[in-house]
Amino acid sequence: xxxxxxxxxAPSTFYGLAGKLIPFFVWPAVVLFGIGxxxxxxxxxxxxxxxxxxxxxxxxxxxxxxxxxxxxIMAGYAALGLIFKTRLSAMxxxxxxxxxxxxxxISLWTGALWGKPMWGAWWVWDARLTSxxxxxxxxxxFIALQASIEDPRRxxxxxxxxxxxxxxxxxxxxxxxxxxxxxxxxxxxxxxxTSMHIAMQQSMFIxxxxxxxxxxxxxxxxxxxxILERESNTQWVRExxxxxxxxx
Amino acid sequence: MPxxxxxxxxxxxxxxxxxxxxxxxxxxxxxxxxxxxxxxNGKGKTTLLRTLCGxxxxxxxxxxxxxxxxxxxxxxxxxxxxxxGHANAIKDELSALENLQIGxxxxxxxxxxxxxxxxxxxxxxxRREHLPVRVLSQGQRRRVALSxxxxxxxxxxxxxxxxxxxxxxxxxxxxxxIGEHLSKGGMAIFTTHQLLQVAGVEIRHLVLA
Amino acid sequence: xxxxxLIDLLxxxxxxxxxxxxxxxxxVLTTLIFFVMxxxxxxxxxxxxxxxxxxxxxxxxxxxxLLASMLSLPRMFSADHVDGTLEQIMLAPQSxxxxxxxxxxxxxxxxxxxxxxxxxxxxxxxDMSAAAIWTLMLALLLGxxxxxxxxAVGAALTLGLxxxxxxxxxxxxxxTIPVLIFGTGxxxxxxxxxxxxxxxxxxxxxxxxxxxFSPFVAAQxxxxxxx
Numbered sequence: 001x002x003x004x005x006x007x008x009x010a011p012s013t014f015y016g017l018a019g020k021l022i023p024f025f026v027w028p029a030v031v032l033f034g035i036g037x038x039x040x041x042x043x044x045x046x047x048x049x050x051x052x053x054x055x056x057x058x059x060x061x062x063x064x065x066x067x068x069x070x071x072x073i074m075a076g077y078a079a080l081g082l083i084f085k086t087r088l089s090a091m092x093x094x095x096x097x098x099x100x101x102x103x104x105x106i107s108l109w110t111g112a113l114w115g116k117p118m119w120g121a122w123w124v125w126d127a128r129l130t131s132x133x134x135x136x137x138x139x140x141x142f143i144a145l146q147a148s149i150e151d152p153r154r155x156x157x158x159x160x161x162x163x164x165x166x167x168x169x170x171x172x173x174x175x176x177x178x179x180x181x182x183x184x185x186x187x188x189x190x191x192x193x194t195s196m197h198i199a200m201q202q203s204m205f206i207x208x209x210x211x212x213x214x215x216x217x218x219x220x221x222x223x224x225x226x227i228l229e230r231e232s233n234t235q236w237v238r239e240x241x242x243x244x245x246x247x248x
Numbered sequence: 249m250p251x252x253x254x255x256x257x258x259x260x261x262x263x264x265x266x267x268x269x270x271x272x273x274x275x276x277x278x279x280x281x282x283x284x285x286x287x288x289n290g291k292g293k294t295t296l297l298r299t300l301c302g303x304x305x306x307x308x309x310x311x312x313x314x315x316x317x318x319x320x321x322x323x324x325x326x327x328x329x330x331x332x333g334h335a336n337a338i339k340d341e342l343s344a345l346e347n348l349q350i351g352x353x354x355x356x357x358x359x360x361x362x363x364x365x366x367x368x369x370x371x372x373x374x375r376r377e378h379l380p381v382r383v384l385s386q387g388q389r390r391r392v393a394l395s396x397x398x399x400x401x402x403x404x405x406x407x408x409x410x411x412x413x414x415x416x417x418x419x420x421x422x423x424x425x426i427g428e429h430l431s432k433g434g435m436a437i438f439t440t441h442q443l444l445q446v447a448g449v450e451i452r453h454l455v456l457a
Numbered sequence: 458x459x460x461x462x463l464i465d466l467l468x469x470x471x472x473x474x475x476x477x478x479x480x481x482x483x484x485v486l487t488t489l490i491f492f493v494m495x496x497x498x499x500x501x502x503x504x505x506x507x508x509x510x511x512x513x514x515x516x517x518x519x520x521x522x523l524l525a526s527m528l529s530l531p532r533m534f535s536a537d538h539v540d541g542t543l544e545q546i547m548l549a550p551q552s553x554x555x556x557x558x559x560x561x562x563x564x565x566x567x568x569x570x571x572x573x574x575x576x577x578x579x580x581x582x583x584d585m586s587a588a589a590i591w592t593l594m595l596a597l598l599l600g601x602x603x604x605x606x607x608x609a610v611g612a613a614l615t616l617g618l619x620x621x622x623x624x625x626x627x628x629x630x631x632x633t634i635p636v637l638i639f640g641t642g643x644x645x646x647x648x649x650x651x652x653x654x655x656x657x658x659x660x661x662x663x664x665x666x667x668x669x670f671s672p673f674v675a676a677q678x679x680x681x682x683x684x
Binding site: 153166 | 619620621627628631632634638642678
Binding site for chain 2: 550683
């Protein structure tokens with residue numbers, strides 16, 4: 001079966017497709033969040049060293065992973081949009097940014113909550129936390145640049161360039177911070193040393209998948225509103241609005 | 249490359265923001281021709297001129313110089329054209345002479361001092377060549393900007409409101425200069441809200457509606 | 458009629474920006490004064506104990522230099538943008554990348570180099586050792602051009618935007634963190650009796666990396682902003 005993928009790169013057709021796809025991501029996400037929470041909070045055993053507080057990692061770790069991946073995906077979409085001038089890719093990039101920033105924020109927040117009982121301080125200049133903070137700054141820069149340019153075409157292209165420059169810098173920043181951290185602090189608590197219980201792994205994995213599904217669903221629904229906003233003066237959007245109007 | 253290149257515009261469409269300014273615009277200009285772009289404010293006159301320069305990528309269609317898209321060979325095209333925008337592109341801190349020499353230098357043209365001085369005098373700036381532009385009047389500044397047309401060897405002039413702030417004498421001088429440029433095989437596209445006539449040349453009108 | 462070579466053009470852009478700055482010296486001086494002021498505020502904020510000041514000197518001076526160079530960034534292209542010169546520059550048949558490189562070099566000579574030269578005076582305020590001062594100068598010499606280069610991309614992206622001045626710092630500061638880390642790292646290494654070579658070498662590597670890519674990227678950013 002040959003699918004014409006290019007057909008779906010037009011915002012008007014993608015709008016419909018995205019609408020149909022969203023439920024396939026939302027419901028599994030809800031179910032998996034439920035299962036993940038259950039295993040994480042009731043099945044997984046209490047950690048010998050960190051007692052109950054460790055359970056926050058079931059949110060913290062997936063959020064951290066996603067915040068980093070989403071930045072790369074966002075930069076990828078941005079690059080596609082810049083090179084091939086596909087408007088939908090640029091819209092996807094801007095739809096992903098707030099979700100990425102949210103995950104970065106959650107990761108910092110939960111990191112702080114976990115840090116208090118572990119290190120006795122809300123904030124520790126741990127390499128990973130610091131990198132995550134800088135990642136949040138990068139997201140905020142992307143969003144701020146996009147918000148302050150009125151012409152959407154320039155906004156897309158300028159923020160795309162910024163995302164690409166940022167993604168080239170991410171590894172440099174990450175290793176700089178790591179190096180800086182080892183210079184200043186003797187040791188940080190590492191997970192890799194302690195072996196994880198099988199239920200912990202399961203819960204973590206399920207939560208990760210759930211977060212992915214959530215991110216995709218929310219990005220799709222956000223891209224739908226961006227499409228409507230950008231295309232508001234086209235024929236098909238006007239027809240769509242009239243249709244909805246009649247139904248109400 | 250043909251010795252008399254033509255600027256061809258075909259099926260051009262431009263947008264500002266998400267708003268379509270004009271579409272299906274096709275025309276050509278060749279040596280000895282003069283086109284005036286007309287249209288109400290906001291119809292995209294400046295955008296059209298900027299698109300012809302290559303600043304703006306058109307949404308549709310193409311601008312071709314000597315048979316090739318201007319985005320493919322900027323260097324040849326840009327060495328044969330001269331653009332004067334709304335802004336004078338001159339620096340208050342520099343003298344008229346420095347402005348002309350450095351300004352031309354930035355577009356890659358080296359101008360000897362004697363040539364520059366002659367151009368400024370032709371534009372009626374005698375004895376003001378070494379004054380900082382800061383002390384000149386608006387009209388005189390425009391003259392400094394326009395003197396750039398005299399030092400290059402551009403075939404195509406793209407002029408956005410060249411007559412702004414000019415007095416009657418300077419307008420006449422401009423008309424004379426455009427006439428000379430056309431008779432030497434040059435061509436020009438311009439916008440203006442004032443009256444501009446060139447002896448012996450019929451101006452073609454391009455109306456953006 | 459003569460056409461200018463790329464080297465001529467690079468030189469012309471640098472000479473022009475220097476000439477303009479010399480006729481409008483206030484801009485250069487404000488950056489420098491800002492640097493001195495920020496650095497002098499720290500002892501007032503944290504207290505005059507020589508030990509502590511010596512320990513934090515590298516970091517404080519680097520952060521101050523970072524902020525000072527942000528201050529002058531919005532001006533890098535905006536004056537030329539407003540008066541139409543930038544359009545003329547972009548119409549030049551020569552490479553825009555070379556022109557941007559010229560602007561970056563000029564920006565560094567006017568805002569980075571003065572910081573390098575005045576740093577020793579501030580170093581004395583913080584009771585730094587001679588070796589530490591030398592290392593700081595060397596680190597600044599290698600690091601401040603990187604700030605101008607990364608900054609050029611930010612300045613080009615925010616050209617003509619409302620609130621562009623604050624925005625450019627928001628975009629650029631996170632990207633300059635590696636320079637800050639290794640710049641202060643060099644000074645700290647000397648303070649703790651170690652060799653600063655590896656830090657300085659990394660700064661040099663950043664400089665080369667930025668030199669290769671940033672003029673091109675900033676030129677692309679300018680094209681985007683000028684559309």
